[in-house]
Structure formats: structure tokens, C-alpha cells
Amino acid sequence: MHTPGSSTAGYALLLIVQVVFIIVFGFCTDYAKELLPVKNETARVHSPAESEGGNLRKYPRNTEYFQDIHVMIFAGFAFLMTFLKRYGFSASGLNLLVAALVVQWAIIMRGCYEMEDGIIPISLQNLIGADIAAAAVLISMGALLGRTTPIQLLIMGILEIAIFAGNEYLQLELVKAADVGGSITVHAFGAYFGLAVSFMLRPKKELAKAGPLEGSSYSSDISAMIGTIFLWIFWPSFNSALVDGADQERAIINTYLSLAGATVTTFVLSALVSHEHKLDMVHVQNSTLAGGVAVGSICNLLIHPFGALIVGVMAGVISVLGYRFLTPAILSNLRIADTCGVHNLHGMPAVLSAIFSAIYASFASVETYGTSLATIFPAMQNPNATNATSEIEPLEYVIGGYGRSGAKQGAFQLMAIGITMVIAIVGGLITGLILKSPSVRQLEEHELHKDDAFWETPSEESTNTTSTTNESSN
Amino acid sequence: MHTPGSSTAGYALLLIVQVVFIIVFGFCTDYAKELLPVKNETARVHSPAESEGGNLRKYPRNTEYFQDIHVMIFAGFAFLMTFLKRYGFSASGLNLLVAALVVQWAIIMRGCYEMEDGIIPISLQNLIGADIAAAAVLISMGALLGRTTPIQLLIMGILEIAIFAGNEYLQLELVKAADVGGSITVHAFGAYFGLAVSFMLRPKKELAKAGPLEGSSYSSDISAMIGTIFLWIFWPSFNSALVDGADQERAIINTYLSLAGATVTTFVLSALVSHEHKLDMVHVQNSTLAGGVAVGSICNLLIHPFGALIVGVMAGVISVLGYRFLTPAILSNLRIADTCGVHNLHGMPAVLSAIFSAIYASFASVETYGTSLATIFPAMQNPNATNATSEIEPLEYVIGGYGRSGAKQGAFQLMAIGITMVIAIVGGLITGLILKSPSVRQLEEHELHKDDAFWETPSEESTNTTSTTNESSN
């Protein structure tokens, strides 16, 4: 039998975490300067400049991207994970809880790297960044779905965000990897982190197989499609939210085409490799999205429409084959459970994306990318050139320095995915070790993939009875 | 047995209402002037000015906010109310019907206060205003869910919008209360109006308890989460739709953080106060949203990130405790049924928001808010000061006049919530009296919380049978 006492302690701990967050927010954050009211007449004197900057702020330009990503994190992931027949409350509810907790923490941890005078300046950009960081945790949650307590998930989220923020800063600001869609820093990180945690929490040998409730029902498969479809729809916004202008529009187009290619491929392959050549909902719900992951690091590059399609098709192939053959093999051999198959949806397609980013980077030059090279591959610009922007940071902060050749940038892209995977796996192993410690309540076997241990659930019997009673009394 | 005849009469009446609306639209409305084509060359001469105004119009700036709010009203409220196991057709269908009717009426009634030459000028702003007004009616509907006929809901909607529009004008234009997120004018109004109607329609003493169908099923709880999650996602747009620039971005940030704080708190408290310390879906579906209500009137103020979190946490506490203890007490003692618990989601958090708005207003000054003071608290600007905007309306129209001190503005904030509650309750009582009149068909006891009286519903038996038959014949 489970012990409600430990749950209570866990939830009380969560309250303390929330209070600590409030204190940290109180002492270490404030609105970004441009969001504070103009206070004195001096500021009004600079009216042309002000109105120029003010224009940008007048209609916050990223609102629609923010809300699109917000839909993905809070509706997309939530419903995608409702595919288990008796775990829908947890999937939709814990997705909300975990995300609501870690976005706060992500604002703090990511903010550590952009503090000004000891204060984290908060603007809409920070919320977008926090939402994206939450995605990494939700991906890890997908690997563990149904195998942890809520408190274990929250502990994991706290630890993961801290490591995530450090790795993100390392890859984007120090290694200067190109990764606008977050395939390296979000998808690969979240997937391998979650798999490493799953390895630490691996079941006993005789339990290394799908549990009795580790399947879908007809209606849970439909509600999972809500998640799939909203993720599919808004993925172009996810991949393009952090880029501007023509790069942004290319990112939308490439993501759109890659998703389309992955989707068609998923259906074809699902039918070809499945039992009796029937379509498998697991593939449709997940592998159709692999195109969005696989194009993530390269969606703003000049991969051209056919390149986007090829990447999508390859992602669909890898993902469906992964679900069909690799995940069962990993479960039975390494005892790593991966309930949602995040390795197939996020892990492998993200590695593919990183490899492609290295290839495309090797061929990048100022001849092909013109003035965009400096924004796409910041470390490839030459700080001594006449047309260099004045905003270049001191050389010593960037690993490998500026003025990289295409080939060198390509090598750094590979370094970024490599280091990210190492950090994610080591971080996940340590996190898993903590989650396994005797002071943390673990799930018992009969509680796997079931809401009932942590949720008040309506009794289905009484529903039917009542319904029948009413029908007959009518 | 129910009498279909009266339904028919009700629906026929509804048709007449729709025809009357068309006539009123025909005689009293037109597109706003800036939406009419430029007709002559004279207009083209003013090309710089035109292009300036034209710029604003060229890309209607509020489209995305409009659509975000539209999602909340038509998808969010609709699915949130599908939590009852046998009332999903009514929840999703009547939400659509009621909203589609009252937005038309709201354009007319709200338009009465902004007529130009006897014509209501209609632009996108009016649609946003109408959607927000519809929210008040849908909140009241939430209190009554499953306890009225469709026609009673529609009559209530018509009466409520008329009173709503008057109160909104009173509070925003005459009292000059700050309420950008509508906590006072929408949430408090809608909740207390609905509760007053519910009081008038109160059940007989022996029926003042939850009915046999007044609960959820596993799948209805999942579909209700669709509503919760989309409301949660787009609440920052709701609260910030009517403000501009930096104020708008602050409103987004504060709402985001308040919701996050309320969500974490809801889960903690739900587990702590619930039976066996399990999470309760009712709390998760509703109290997580209380943070959006509680921050409504203050989201554009300088409450700072930690202030937003504190407000959210308080809202979560109040709301969960309300669901756990207050709603059952009100039902058994006062016989006021509140099916969706709107008092806990909208009522009390809105009052909290108003109190906070009074506190923050007391400390507001031109030193802290600078030039934004005039837009945030219009009645605090001094009409005689040199930097006053020229758009100040004549003093006589504003109750209490311009040039208010912070403390005075705070008092007016309290006045706004007080008057709103009085108007809502009195209006609701009168409306309830009308709904109870013998000429209006009432629900009978066996029809409570059940679609079957008003909807053709598929027979579940035959589904199962057919399905089984087909399985076996396969």
C-alpha cells in the first residue's frame, strides 16, 4: 500500500520551494528597463530615439510566437502524454504542474547568465526562454511517464533546469553553436537526460517489459492526437521564434516542409513495418513530429525546400524504426524504459539535426550567406573586417574565437551535440541517483501508469450504473 | 415529463430576438469610419496623416489578441464546463449558443455608450469588448450549469449583458477604476450575478446537495482539461489586450507569473486538504486559473515579478479552500448551488484583485509611474498640469473628478468593486425572479445535469453492442 504521509511531506516541500522562488524573485529580478515607466523629463528629451525603441516595444513583436510556444508546452505536451489509458489525469495535470514550477526556476537559472547589477531583467524574451527550457523537462518526463511519483518529477525538473541553463549558455554563448530550434540544447538534452534518469530507475529484470496499463484506449488515443496536432501546427513558430526577418520566414518554411515530409514517411513506414501492415497510432502521434526536431538546428540555414523535405523524410524513417525495433530492444536489454519513446521523437532526430548543422556549416561562407552569416553563425564573422558589427564580445569569452572557417564551425556544431549529450547523460545519472535515494518515495509496481495512487478518480462503475439507471428511469 | 411545446416556443422566441438584433444592427450600427473606403481625392491629399493612421490600420494590431481571447471564450469556457459526465453536449453547445447570441447584444449595449450621431461604430475593438462581455455571462452560466433550460440561460444572458454594459461604463468611464484584466467588471460581476440567480433558483431543502449526475467521468475530466489549459495559456493575452507598449508587456509577465504561482499552490493545497491526500481534478481544473483573475486589475501596475507570484499563490489558496469548504457550506446552508464553483475561481479572486488594486493605487504617484500614470490611472492626472494630454474629458463626467491622489484612487477602486457587487447581486436577483416566473419553463429534478432532456443523445448501449458485434464478426 502506498503511504500518503510521504506524499504530504513532498507537497509541503513543494510549497517551500515556491516560497523560496518568491524570495529569489523579490531580491534578484525586476522588469527589464524598457518595461519600466519613463520617469522624468530628461527621458522625454530623447523623444526620437525613444519613440524608435518605443516602437519596438509598443507592439511587443513576439507575442504571437510566445503564445504559439505556450500552446505547445502547456497543451501540446500535456495531451500528447494522455495516450495511456489510465494516466490521463497525471499526463495533463502533472504537465501543468511541472511546467508551472520549472518556468519560474528557468527564469531564475537562465537569468543568472544575463544579470545586470545583480538583477535579472525580465521581459517577454525571458518567458519564451523559460517555456523552451520547460520543454526539455517535459521531454524527460515523457521518458519516465507513469514510472515516477509527482514529487520525483518535480525534483528532476529542478535539477534538470539548473543543468539545462548551464549547458544552454555553454553551447549558445561560449561554443557559439547554431541551434535556433533548440534541437541540440532542448531536444537532445531533454531526451538523453530523461533516458539517463530512466536507466537509474530501471526496473527489476522481470519487470523490464510493457506493463498491463502501458497501453492506450480508443479515447486516450484520440486525446493524445490533440497534443500531436497542436505540436505539429505550432512547430514552425517554435523553430522560428528566436530569429528575425528573412531568416525567420525561411525557418517557418523549412519546418513546415520537414514536418510534411516526416508525416507522409511516418504513415508509409508505419504500415510497412507494423503488424498486419496496419497503421500504428504510436507512430502517428510521435514520428510525424520528428521532422520538426530534425530541422531544428538548420531551419534558418539555406537548406532549400527540397533539403527540408529530405531531412523530414529521414527523421520519419529513423523515428518509426526506432519505435518499432530500438525501444523494445533497449527496454529488454538495457532495461531503460521510455514510455513516450522520446529517444525516437526527440533524441535521434536531434542528433540528426546536429550532424546536418555541421555539414551545412562546413559549406557556409560569406559568399552564400552574405550579411546574414554574422547572425546565423556569429563566430564566423571576422572581428577585424570593416563591416563587423560593433557588438562583438571580447574574443576570450568565445571558445575557439571568432573568424572561424565553415569547417571549423562545423566541428563546433559536432562538439556542441557531443558535450550536450555527455552533460545530459551525466546529469541524468546523478539526478536518477537522487530520485532513487531511500528518502524519496518510489512508485510500487501496482502503481505504474495509473492515476489512482495520486488522484481522486471517478469510479467508472458508478457512472455506468447511474447512466443506465437514468436511461431506464427516463 | 418535460413538455416539448414550451421548448419550441422558447426557440421561436429566440428567433424573434435574432431578427430584432438584425433590425437594430441595420439602423444603429455601421463600420467605424476608419474602416470605410477612402472615397475622394481630398482624403488622398492628407497622405502623411493618413498613412500614419493608416499604418495602425494596415495591420490591425489587435488581431492576435482578439483571436487569443476568442479561443478562451469559445473553446476555453466551453470545454472547462464539459466536466460533468452527462452534460457535455450542453456545456460545449450551449456555451457556443449563449456566446454567439450575447456577443451581438453586447456590441449593441456597449455601443450605446460610444455612439456617434446615433450610430455605433464597429471595429475590431468592439468585437474584443463583446467577447469579454460574453465571459461575464459564461461565468454566470458556470454557477448554474445543469440547473437551467437553454431558454433560461438565454434570457439571463440578455438581461445580464444590459446590466453588465451599464456597470462597465460606470466603473471604467465614470468611476475611472483601473481594471485592465476585467477582474472587477467581468469576473466579480459575472460570478456574483450568477450566484444571485442561483439563489433565486435555489432547490428545495432536501435537494440542496450534489445531484447523482453532478460529477465527472474519466473522459469528461480530460475534456475539461482542454478548457482549463487553453484558458491558462491565453490568459496573459486576455489581461493585456487593452493596454499598450511596456504596460502590455508587464501585464503579460505578471499574468504569466501569477498563473504559475497559483498552479503550484493549487496542487500543493489540493493534496493537503483532499481526501487521502490525493489530488482533486476540480481544483486542478479551476484553481490553477485563479491566478489569472487575481492579477487582473493590477497586472499593468508595478507589482514586480515577486508581487505577481504572491498574488497568484494567495489566489490558489483562497480558491482551493473555497472549493473544499465554502462551496459545500453555501450549498447546504444557503442552498446556493454553484456547479462550476465560480465563486472560487472568479468571485473571491476578483475581490482579492480589487483589494490589491486599491493598495497599489494608494502608493501610486507620478514619481513611480512617470508618464504612464495618466494611462494607468486616468483620473490621477492633473488636468491643469502642463504635460496633461489634451484628450482629457470634461471634469463633470468623472465621479470624483481628476487630479486624484493615490489614496483617493485607492478608495475609488474599492468603490468600484463594491458597487459592482451590489449591481451584480441585485441584477442577478431580479433576473432570477424572472427566470422563476411560471411562464418560463423550469427544469424538473430528473433533468438536472443531463443532456437528454434537450439533446438527441446517442444510445451508449447500441454503441457497445455494435462494436462488440463487429469485433466478433471480424
Place this chain on the structure above:
Amino acid sequence: MHTPGSSTAGYALLLIVQVVFIIVFGFCTDYAKELLPVKNETARVHSPAESEGGNLRKYPRNTEYFQDIHVMIFAGFAFLMTFLKRYGFSASGLNLLVAALVVQWAIIMRGCYEMEDGIIPISLQNLIGADIAAAAVLISMGALLGRTTPIQLLIMGILEIAIFAGNEYLQLELVKAADVGGSITVHAFGAYFGLAVSFMLRPKKELAKAGPLEGSSYSSDISAMIGTIFLWIFWPSFNSALVDGADQERAIINTYLSLAGATVTTFVLSALVSHEHKLDMVHVQNSTLAGGVAVGSICNLLIHPFGALIVGVMAGVISVLGYRFLTPAILSNLRIADTCGVHNLHGMPAVLSAIFSAIYASFASVETYGTSLATIFPAMQNPNATNATSEIEPLEYVIGGYGRSGAKQGAFQLMAIGITMVIAIVGGLITGLILKSPSVRQLEEHELHKDDAFWETPSEESTNTTSTTNESSN
């Protein structure tokens, strides 16, 4: 028994189609010029002009409209079609597959008419156009829902898009019909095309009635409402995506009001004509949307708010009566099955829209529309007038030439709907003939409206058993 072999061949064929698409994309498409990086200093010299054009591109102005339409195509249509009790996997899954395939094909086929130097320039506009084209196919799919194999749907989609693109070019560029919301080119085309296919695939006489699985379950009706509501919400964006400025805002307002009017009317009429005067979910799910179709071709015209309401009310009337009386009659007399009733939601309301567009066009003049006339009815502008834009294409390309009178434009509107219907019906008949050919696998009777032939479906029995077992073991 079905023959999996033929499915496999079909899916393999689909893979070939995808590969062919990639090759065509590789040789015949590229990003639009403005999406390519600025490559040399020469371009930088034109900095004012560049920044002007750049401004437009800096924040791609149609992103939000694109995402809104994307929601309609991929979530709206998908869930609307899940109303069948045992066809939800197919509805949501095949909607995704068909749409993902035909958007690629639509970019190619529509691009044929805007090639530059043998290359189709791809920008966000092409994605919007492709999504809209996919709508036509999904409408046709609605007519056939549950009566085809996946491969038949895909063959239909490929053929339909080719014909669609030709007809769209004919009506919009050569006939110069006004049709911003696509009522003529999308809704009428898709509906009559689908009905013509359905006629060719008509069942044997004894089967010309609703099948045993051709109904809804309680939960499938709720999930269909997800589709209805999201379509309802974003229809204003669909109708206004391709217009600018004041015209765009009018299109939003008119669509909003027409939908509201249609919705109220649908409920009234559904109750009045239905069995026992109860509301019918089929009407609520579909006829509420007819207002969006009926206002499609005229939403940017000066139809005024009351005109929009009247159009919506008429659409609601036509649509409900169509569902109640016409669809059953067509099925039993002509043996044309129309599973989703697309004739009532898309077909007849679109014809209504075309007729209204002819009427409004007849009364259009430069006196009423001013300078907007040239954008709304391009063929009505006089190429010899002084204020004519310089972008007028050579006269010979436009059927009937420029300088049309209002009455003449009205005649061309009727011509557009007439030719569209002829093309759609002839195209649908030919397509149906191909789908019926012996080399294409047909559905057998016992496979109608059922996922199981093409999907691995969870066994409901085991779910219940497991659940019960676990309850008891708890």
C-alpha cells in the same frame, strides 16, 4: 477479408510520390528572392529601399494568420471528422496524412502559375495558399468519410489539387472573381468535387442508407466539437488572411457576425425540425459554421453589419434544412452518400455566397468603394484612368477585360461559381472513375466507417478488464 498486400503496395506507391515531390522541389523551387540573404555591397547601397521592403519582411506580417489557418486545417477539420464512433483514428490521422501530402503538391501545382525563370519562389504566402488548397481536399474527404481506403483518399487528393490549382487560377486571375474567403474556389469546389466522387463510388441500392457504424458516440460527439469550435474561432482569420488594412478588419467583423447569426439560427432550427424538438449535434457541429462559408466571397465588401447577420441567418437555415431533409433524400434517391454533410456546410452556403457576391458587385462603384474598388474588384478599374495603378496586367489575360461595370462584374461572379461547379463535378466524376478501377483496392461492406481495417486499435475489452482488475487489486 481484406488483403494487406494491396495496402502495402499503396503505401509503397505513396513513398514514391514523396520522393518525386522531393525531386520536383529540388529542381523547380527555391525561397522567394526576398528570403535569400543580401549578398553584396551593391544591395547595401539601396539601404532606404531595402529597409522599406525589409520592414515588411522583418516581422512577417501574416504569421498569425498563417498559424490561425493552420489550426483550422490540421486541428479543425481533423476533430470535426472524429464524430463517427469508430472512425476517430482515421479522421484525425488521415486528415494529417492527406493534408501533409497535398500541401506539398499544392505548393508545386499552384506554383506553376507564378513561376519565375522556371523556379517557384516560396514564401509564407505559398504556405497559406497550400493550406487553403488542402481545405478543398479535406472537404471532399468529408463527403466520403468512412467509405474509402487511405490510398483512395490520397489519389483523390493528388488529382483534386491539380484541378483545384487550375480552377483557382482561372477564377481569380483570369475571370477576376472576388472571392477572398474562398467560398467559390475552395468550399464550392471541394464540396461538389467530393459529391461527384461519392456519386461514382455510390453503394449498391440496398446499401444506400446510413451504416451501422455511421453514427456518433457520446465521447466522439465531444471530440468533434473540438473541431467545430476551433474552426468557428479562427474562421475570421481564414476569410481575412488575403486582404489588407480596412478591408481586412471589415472581413473579420463580417465573418464574426455571420457566424454568430448562423449559430443562433442553427440552434433554433435544429430544435424546431428535429425529432421531439431536441437539439441535434450534427447541426450544432456543422451548420453553426455555415455562416463562415456564406460570407466568404463578400466579407470584404460593404455588406454592413446587418448584412453579415442576414447572410449568416440564411446560411444557418439552408444548412440545417439540408441536413434534415436534403441529405437523406440525396442518399436514398441518388445514392450519393455525404458522411459529413459537406453539401450543407460547404456546398450550398458557398453557392449562396457567390450569389450574394454577384448582387453586391452589381451595386459596386467607385462612388461607394472609392480607392478600394481596384483592390476588391481588380477588373472594375479603368486602366486608362489617371489614378490607375501601374501594376495592371495586360488586358488580353483577363477574360472580359478591365473597366467592367458593376453589373458585368456581377455576371462574372456568377460565371465563376458556375464554371467552378462544372469543373469540380466533371473532375470529381473522372476522379471517382479512377478510384473505382479494379487496380485500386475498395472498401468492403463490413469495413465501412471503421478504423480496424487500417489501424491497430486497442481492444476495449482488455481495458475494462484490466481496469476492473486493478481496482479490485487495489
